[in-house]
Amino acid sequence: xxxxxxxxxxxxxxxxxxxxxxxxxxxxxxxxxxxxxxxxxxxxxxxxxxxxxxxxxxxxxxxxxxxxxxxxxxxxxxxxxxxxxxxxxxxxxxxxxxxxxxxxxxxxxxxxxxxxxxxxxxxxxxxxxxxxxxxxxxxxxxxxxxxxxxxxxxxxxxxxxxxxxxxxxxxxxxxxxxxxxxxxxxxxxxxxxxxxxxxxxxxxxxxxxxxxxxxxxxxxxxxxxxxxxxxxxxxxxxxxxxxxxxxxxxxxxxxxxxxxxxxxxxxxxxxxxxxxxxxxxxxxxxxxxxxxxxxxxxxxxxxxxxxxxxxxxxxxx
Amino acid sequence: xxxxxxxxxxxxxxxxxxxxxxxxxxxxxxxxxxxxxxxxxxxxxxxxxxxxxxxxxxxxxxxxxxxxxxxxxxxxxxxxxxxxxxxxxxxxxxxxxxxxxxxxxxxxxxxxxxxxxxxxxxxxxxxxxxxxxxxxxxxxxxxxxxxxxxxxxxxxxxxxxxxxxxxxxxxxxxxxxxxxxxxxxxxxxxxxxxxxxxxxxxxxx
Numbered sequence: 001x002x003x004x005x006x007x008x009x010x011x012x013x014x015x016x017x018x019x020x021x022x023x024x025x026x027x028x029x030x031x032x033x034x035x036x037x038x039x040x041x042x043x044x045x046x047x048x049x050x051x052x053x054x055x056x057x058x059x060x061x062x063x064x065x066x067x068x069x070x071x072x073x074x075x076x077x078x079x080x081x082x083x084x085x086x087x088x089x090x091x092x093x094x095x096x097x098x099x100x101x102x103x104x105x106x107x108x109x110x111x112x113x114x115x116x117x118x119x120x121x122x123x124x125x126x127x128x129x130x131x132x133x134x135x136x137x138x139x140x141x142x143x144x145x146x147x148x149x150x151x152x153x154x155x156x157x158x159x160x161x162x163x164x165x166x167x168x169x170x171x172x173x174x175x176x177x178x179x180x181x182x183x184x185x186x187x188x189x190x191x192x193x194x195x196x197x198x199x200x201x202x203x204x205x206x207x208x209x210x211x212x213x214x215x216x217x218x219x220x221x222x223x224x225x226x227x228x229x230x231x232x233x234x235x236x237x238x239x240x241x242x243x244x245x246x247x248x249x250x251x252x253x254x255x256x257x258x259x260x261x262x263x264x265x266x267x268x269x270x271x272x273x274x275x276x277x278x279x280x281x282x283x284x285x286x287x288x289x290x291x292x293x294x295x296x297x298x299x300x301x302x303x304x305x306x307x308x309x310x311x312x313x314x315x316x317x
Numbered sequence: 318x319x320x321x322x323x324x325x326x327x328x329x330x331x332x333x334x335x336x337x338x339x340x341x342x343x344x345x346x347x348x349x350x351x352x353x354x355x356x357x358x359x360x361x362x363x364x365x366x367x368x369x370x371x372x373x374x375x376x377x378x379x380x381x382x383x384x385x386x387x388x389x390x391x392x393x394x395x396x397x398x399x400x401x402x403x404x405x406x407x408x409x410x411x412x413x414x415x416x417x418x419x420x421x422x423x424x425x426x427x428x429x430x431x432x433x434x435x436x437x438x439x440x441x442x443x444x445x446x447x448x449x450x451x452x453x454x455x456x457x458x459x460x461x462x463x464x465x466x467x468x469x470x471x472x473x474x475x476x477x478x479x480x481x482x483x484x485x486x487x488x489x490x491x492x493x494x495x496x497x498x499x500x501x502x503x504x505x506x507x508x509x510x511x512x513x514x515x516x517x518x519x520x521x522x
Contacts, residue, residue: 086336086484086485089485094473095441095442096476099479099483106483106484280519
């Protein structure tokens with residue numbers, strides 16, 4: 001009966017697959033932990049364990065949102081944006097006269113951006129933050145009559161809004177695309193995007209820990225290695241190609257798209273690491289045990305989501 | 318009873334809203350009567366420090382607050398008197414007004430204080446010059462530990478004149494306690510306290 005249900009329900013099948021992968025990861029982590037002599041601490045394995053536990057939580061929340069329907073998926077990503085923006089602005093220098101502009105960001109532009117996805121108004125969705133917020137926020141800040149570091153403040157607020165809200169909102173926006181012959185299955189595009197990009201992060205971590213020797217850029221991210229990058233991107237591209245059957249793509253198209261979003265995802269993590277390093281931070285926050293903050297988990301998605309959205313929209317809609 | 322519940326609710330609320338974390342960097346909670354001094358940018362400042370003290374200490378720690386703001390005869394007065402057990406001082410300088418005596422009484426009774434030595438909420442960066450009260454307390458009770466507490470982001474989340482709080486993540490950093498050295502002059506002691514506080518500012522690191 002379960003097999004019959006899974007064969008009819010692609011999403012349930014995929015989540016069952018992820019659960020199996022997590023069980024295997026958990027077993028590996030358990031074996032590693034048993035091999036550590038008693039009484040000795042091993043921070044790498046403790047962190048691995050915390051990461052796997054957190055993955056269970058993230059998968060359950062994402063699966064629950066899919067099960068509840070599109071509105072829940074949009075709300076979930078609105079919350080993810082909210083938390084990411086919160087982490088970003090918390091470590092960004094602003095002054096008293098930016099208070100109003102920041103209120104606009106959190107309580108007007110963020111909900112409106114996701115509201116536009118819910119009502120499917122693509123035209124405004126795509127220009128709300130790059131045009132309207134871009135012009136209105138510095139006007140609001142200038143009314144505070146404080147010129148100290150003005151351009152820097154305005155630029156940082158806009159940048160945070162672009163990365164945390166505009167870019168991430170392209171994930172649930174995939175639900176609004178009208179793809180011939182694919183109606184009612186748009187959630188699977190979200191699964192394809194998230195699974196490919198997140199598995200790239202995981203594989204980079206695994207390959208880096210196993211084989212990593214040549215550091216890519218220790219000044220920006222001490223843990224990123226060439227071996228991790230190549231192994232991670234190639235493995236995750238294979239994962240993407242293997243998921244072609246849940247997408248409107250042919251297998252080779254799925255592989256190419258996976259390659260593009262994995263490379264972008266890598267650089268997303270890289271760019272946001274540069275910002276963290278500049279501020280002297282290791283993590284954006286502490287929300288997700290073992291992973292750091294929301295933005296530590298979503299940095300690669302924020303870079304790959306808009307490009308993935310536009311690739312699909314240009315060639316398949 | 319109601320006051321206890323209200324205090325637990327307020328502590329939980331401010332911790333949740335601010336997503337705050339406390340870092341006891343160079344000090345640990347202590348049952349000694351001590352003085353916590355912090356940078357001041359928001360009315361929520363002392364509530365946040367208070368919320369992060371262990372519950373047993375919280376009952377024995379009293380915020381020092383300006384009577385002119387809190388004694389409004391309404392809910393504000395109820396909160397400061399019944400829930401936070403604040404030490405209310407008159408910020409006007411006039412004959413017969415001795416705020417230092419008012420602050421020394423709880424210390425003598427074994428209670429700790431939360432004070433904001435800038436005297437008012439700072440709307441800019443850094444820390445304003447300190448009022449002299451810290452030194453006068455130290456002179457009267459030289460064994461007292463003065464613990465610097467840096468409050469990050471709460472003033473940005475709810476600045477002076479703001480109504481809606483920004484959902485910024487706040488943090489508290491407790492620094493190494495400062496004590497009066499024998500014969501130390503007022504300016505030297507205040508400068509040392511202020512430097513110990515500024516040293517905790519993450520944006521200066």
